[in-house]
Each structure stands twice: as C-alpha cells, then as structure tokens.
Amino acid sequence: MPTLVYVEDHEGEPVKGSLGVVAKASQLGDDVAAVLMGSGVESLAEAVGRHGASRVFVADDPALEAPLPQPRVDVLAKLVESEGFDTVLFGASVLAADVAAGLAARLDAGLNWDLVDLELRGGKLVGKRPALGDSVVAEVGWKSEPRLALIRSGTFEPLESGGSAEVTKVPVEVQDFSKQAVMVERAHEESQGPSIEDADVIVAGGRGLGQPENFSLVEDLAKALGGAVAATRAVVDAGWYPYATQVGQTGKTVSPKLYIACGISGAIQHKVGMQSSGVIVAINKDPNAPIFEYSDLGVVGDVHEVVPKLTELVKARKSS
Amino acid sequence: MKVAVCVKEVPDASAPKRLDPQTFRLDRSVAGALNDFDTHAIEEGLQLRDKGGEGEVVAVLMGPERAADSLRKALAIGADRAVHVSDEGLAGSDLVATSKALAKALERESADVILFGQQAADSDGAVLWAAVADRLRLPVISQAAGLEVRDGKVKVKRQTEYGYDVIEAPVPCVVAVSDAINEPRYPSLKGIMGAKKKPQETVSLADLGLSADEAGEDGSRTEVYALGNPPSRGDRERIEADGGSAAEKVVEYLAGRKLI
Numbered sequence: 001m002p003t004l005v006y007v008e009d010h011e012g013e014p015v016k017g018s019l020g021v022v023a024k025a026s027q028l029g030d031d032v033a034a035v036l037m038g039s040g041v042e043s044l045a046e047a048v049g050r051h052g053a054s055r056v057f058v059a060d061d062p063a064l065e066a067p068l069p070q071p072r073v074d075v076l077a078k079l080v081e082s083e084g085f086d087t088v089l090f091g092a093s094v095l096a097a098d099v100a101a102g103l104a105a106r107l108d109a110g111l112n113w114d115l116v117d118l119e120l121r122g123g124k125l126v127g128k129r130p131a132l133g134d135s136v137v138a139e140v141g142w143k144s145e146p147r148l149a150l151i152r153s154g155t156f157e158p159l160e161s162g163g164s165a166e167v168t169k170v171p172v173e174v175q176d177f178s179k180q181a182v183m184v185e186r187a188h189e190e191s192q193g194p195s196i197e198d199a200d201v202i203v204a205g206g207r208g209l210g211q212p213e214n215f216s217l218v219e220d221l222a223k224a225l226g227g228a229v230a231a232t233r234a235v236v237d238a239g240w241y242p243y244a245t246q247v248g249q250t251g252k253t254v255s256p257k258l259y260i261a262c263g264i265s266g267a268i269q270h271k272v273g274m275q276s277s278g279v280i281v282a283i284n285k286d287p288n289a290p291i292f293e294y295s296d297l298g299v300v301g302d303v304h305e306v307v308p309k310l311t312e313l314v315k316a317r318k319s320s
Numbered sequence: 321m322k323v324a325v326c327v328k329e330v331p332d333a334s335a336p337k338r339l340d341p342q343t344f345r346l347d348r349s350v351a352g353a354l355n356d357f358d359t360h361a362i363e364e365g366l367q368l369r370d371k372g373g374e375g376e377v378v379a380v381l382m383g384p385e386r387a388a389d390s391l392r393k394a395l396a397i398g399a400d401r402a403v404h405v406s407d408e409g410l411a412g413s414d415l416v417a418t419s420k421a422l423a424k425a426l427e428r429e430s431a432d433v434i435l436f437g438q439q440a441a442d443s444d445g446a447v448l449w450a451a452v453a454d455r456l457r458l459p460v461i462s463q464a465a466g467l468e469v470r471d472g473k474v475k476v477k478r479q480t481e482y483g484y485d486v487i488e489a490p491v492p493c494v495v496a497v498s499d500a501i502n503e504p505r506y507p508s509l510k511g512i513m514g515a516k517k518k519p520q521e522t523v524s525l526a527d528l529g530l531s532a533d534e535a536g537e538d539g540s541r542t543e544v545y546a547l548g549n550p551p552s553r554g555d556r557e558r559i560e561a562d563g564g565s566a567a568e569k570v571v572e573y574l575a576g577r578k579l580i
Contacts, residue, residue, distance in 0.1 A: 138546070298559070
C-alpha cells in the first residue's frame with residue numbers, strides 16, 4: 001500500500017492534523033511518503049521526516065505560495081501517477097477538502113471524507129465515517145485505486161519517531177485554469193494564543209454567557225489552563241467572538257484532551273465539532289441542555305459563578 | 321449575468337433519519353426538503369442577478385423524481401428556471417459520479433457564476449464544488465462569506481481556519497458560499513403561485529451523453545460495507561450544586577484524570 005500523505009503547512013510549520021495522519025499511516029505498517037507544497041517549504045521536510053515519513057516530496061514554487069487548491073491538484077495528480085501511489089490521505093481543512101475533491105475528479109478516484117479511523121482488514125483499507133449527526137458509524141471503502149481519504153481534523157495525534165526522510169524535489173507545472181484564482185489578501189490571525197486545532201485544552205463559550213464582555217470569564221479560565229478559547233456558531237454569528245475560534249462548522253472539528261463548554265446548550269453542529277475530545281466538561285444552568293447528553297462531567301450551575309471560581313482554583317493549584 | 325445554483329434535496333430536518341440497512345444509503349422515503357445551506361446560494365444568485373440588472377438564475381438539482389418539490393421551492397424563492405437531472409441510473413452516485421453528471425449539466429448552461437451551498441445537510445459533504453470545477457476546468461473558491469462581481473471578476477472573502485482571505489477570479493467560475501454570506505429570503509405567496517409557471521426541464525443520463533457505467537453505483541469509486549454504533553462516551557457524571565462547591569468538584573475530577 002504505497003501511501004502518500006498531503007502535509008499542509010501554516011506559518012512555517014507542518015500542521016498538526018497532517019502530521020497526525022502521517023503517524024496513523026505509518027502505524028498501518030508501510031513506508032509512508034509525504035508531500036509538502038508551497039513556497040519556501042523545503043525546510044519543513046526534516047520535521048515531517050521526524051514524524052514518521054520515510055520519503056518527503058517537496059513541491060517548492062512561488063506558484064504554490066498562496067493556500068489555493070487548484071495548483072496543488074495539478075502537482076499532486078502528476079505525483080500520484082508517476083510514483084504509483086495507491087492511497088492518498090489528507091487531514092481535513094478548508095484547503096485540503098478542495099484539494100482532495102479536485103484530485104478525485106482529476107483521477108476519477110474515490111474520496112471518502114470525514115473519517116475518524118482507518119484500518120486494514122485482510123489487506124483491505126476500511127475507513128470509519130460517522131453519519132447522521134454522529135449517531136451511526138459507517139464503514140466505508142474504495143472500489144478502485146487510488147483511494148483518497150479526508151480525515152476529520154484532530155483525529156490522530158502526531159508522533160515523533162525521530163526518523164529522517166529522503167527528500168525528493170517535485171517539478172511544478174500548473175495548468176492555466178488553475179492559475180486564475182488569485183489571492184489578493186491573506187488571512188491574518190484574529191485570535192490570540194494557541195489555535196483551537198492545536199490546543200490540548202479548549203474552553204468554549206456560548207450564548208449562556210449572556211453578553212460578549214463575559215467572554216473574559218472563558219479567556220481567564222483558558223489562560224489558567226494554558227488552553228485556547230473557542231466559541232459556538234451562535235456567538236460568532238452574533239459578532240461576539242472571531243470566526244477563527246468557531247467550533248462546529250464544515251471541516252472544523254477539534255479534539256483536545258480536555259474541552260470545557262461554558263454556557264453552551266449543545267446544538268448538533270457543535271456536537272459534531274467537538275465530541276471527539278478526550279474529556280468533555282459542560283457547565284450550563286439548564287439541566288435539560290442537550291450538551292449534557294455528550295459530556296463526561298456535567299455541571300448544572302450558573303457559568304458566571306462556576307467559571308470564575310474554577311479559574312481561581314486552577315490558578316491556586318498551579319501556583320502551589 | 322447568468323448564475324447557475326446547484327441545489328440538493330435532503331431529508332426534512334424534522335423527519336427521523338435512517339440509513340437503509342440493506343443498501344446503506346440514506347432512506348429517502350421520509351419527507352424531503354431543499355437543503356438549507358443551498359438557500360444561501362440561491363439568495364446570493366438572486367442578488368447577483370438583480371445587481372447586474374439583467375440575466376437569470378438557473379437552479380440545477382440532481383436527484384430522484386420526487387426531488388422536483390425542492391426544485392420548485394428554489395423557483396418559488398426566486399430562481400427563473402430549473403434543470404432537474406434525474407435518472408434511475410444515477411441512484412447511489414458518489415462524488416466521482418455525481419460531479420461527472422452535474423458538470424455535464426452545467427456545461428450546457430455556460431453560466432457566468434456557478435454557486436453551491438457550503439455543505440449537504442444529509443451527508444455533511446463539503447467537496448462537490450471542487451470536483452465539479454476540476455471537470456469544468458474553471459477556477460473555484462469555497463467558503464465565501466462575501467462575494468462581489470465587477471468587471472468580469474469575482475472577489476470573494478473566504479473564511480478559513482485562520483481568518484479571512486480575499487481571492488479574485490475571472491468569470492466563469494465556481495463559488496461555494498458559506499451560510500454567513502446572507503440571510504436567505506423566504507418564498508412569497510406570489511413566488512409560490514408563480515413557481516409552477518416557470519420553465520422546468522428534466523434531463524436524463526442520455527441527454528447528458530453519459531453511459532450507465534459512468535453513473536450511479538457503477539460509476540462510483542467508493543462503497544459502504546456496514547453500519548455500526550459510535551463508541552460510547554462511557555460513564556457520565558453530573559454535579560448539581562451552587563458555584564463554590566461545584567467548581568471544587570470539577571477541579572477534583574480533572575486532577576483525578578491528570579488533566580490539571
């Protein structure tokens with residue numbers, strides 16, 4: 001099963017989600033190759049090797065500088081065909097989903113998305129995909145090669161194997177139609193501190209906080225725990241908190257070790273976005289809030305009282 | 321300006337959803353509804369048409385016969401014309417097969433802008449536009465939270481994990497809109513009454529020049545083997561207490577699991 005993992009980068013580092021997929025692919029027992037695409041990304045190859053890839057292909061070209069999908073499809077399609085990869089895996093993101101889907105069309109290759117696990121069963125690759133608001137899990141597969149898969153973000157943890165990769169440069173030829181979309185302004189970070197994709201601890205706030213100013217309660221607790229702040233769809237839409245922190249939108253799922261939901265009732269989109277977290281603690285004054293159905297620890301109480309107290313206790317514990 | 325909006329019928333949000341234990345396909349015998357996310361694409365299409373002063377909005381739907389109701393809703397909201405890609409041979413189509421049929425249908429339209437909603441409410445799929453764009457060899461921009469068309473160019477504000485990008489592309493192009501882009505209008509009574517009179521066309525595989533092995537299950541590259549239950553979250557605990565002692569119990573709980 002010659003496998004290629006698409007490794008996305010952001011601000012000079014391979015993203016955690018991609019490295020997690022490299023780790024999973026290595027665990028499935030093969031030599032795993034990875035591909036980096038961008039401008040000035042060659043220096044990231046070493047880090048990818050350290051995380052388990054035995055070969056790293058590098059497509060380093062100004063044409064790939066902007067995080068746009070179509071030039072990447074051009075490069076990837078050639079690479080998959082010339083090297084004969086039968087499996088191509090992606091950690092899901094806004095960019096990766098568009099790259100994977102474009103590649104599926106280009107190669108007439110099957111794409112399964114939103115996978116939360118991969119296993120080999122009698123030599124056959126099987127993926128697991130939650131469906132219907134995660135109430136069932138479908139086992140999915142591929143009828144032909146290459147097999148393409150998008151892994152739900154944050155599903156697999158990266159693993160430093162300490163290895164080093166053989167680095168191969170890949171020629172970059174971009175088709176005319178792929179050059180037509182042009183990035184005129186690149187996103188700048190709106191959020192401070194660790195991003196919610198990478199954080200081990202997330203403290204999230206919802207409508208139950210009452211007003212935007214009360215997000216400071218959530219921020220204080222996140223700071224005390226060394227975690228990131230997240231927000232629900234409802235409060236982002238209401239303009240209380242930046243979009244970059246939103247959990248539960250397409251392709252945006254988080255899976256920290258600890259997720260603390262403050263004043264969040266727990267709509268289905270939110271559930272799908274965070275339920276693969278390690279431990280979920282919910283604080284809400286409504287004992288019937290749906291979030292309690294998928295929390296490990298539910299606190300029925302007023303966030304305005306419980307959260308500051310919790311922050312205080314966590315701080316005291318850390319300083320003792 | 322001519323805008324094509326790709327829409328889908330999904331099971332009604334209020335209907336209990338199930339997967340057919342034999343085929344593993346979504347049971348579509350329950351009441352269907354126009355995919356909510358697609359109403360944002362329709363709204364954006366209507367705004368583009370109206371700002372441009374002339375042109376039309378064509379709603380394109382692939383789905384079984386009964387999905388015509390959802391297409392009629394798109395007309396009631398304000399689309400000018402409807403194309404229904406419908407053929408028994410299309411049942412069970414995956415991304416590869418669906419994008420092929422839809423691209424063929426869109427090719428016939430030669431729209432300036434092709435719009436999609438941000439995801440399908442039933443499969444949570446958020447990939448179709450990129451596959452369709454690749455087949456049409458057109459530029460694609462997804463997650464559009466803002467869209468302007470000026471001087472033959474679209475300018476899109478794209479939402480990503482990291483904030484907002486601004487991307488430009490010449491028309492014709494494919495844009496998938498986020499549901500943050502607008503507040504969709506509801507169909508008016510006049511719109512509902514008038515929908516039946518608007519032109520509606522049904523297109524078969526043969527009309528699209530596709531053979532049976534390019535569509536449906538035969539044309540698909542993925543399959544579903546089995547359905548199971550998600551892993552249980554295990555034991556849950558609940559604390560019902562006032563501020564002070566509840567916080568102490570949470571700290572105890574977290575410390576016991578070495579989370580702090």
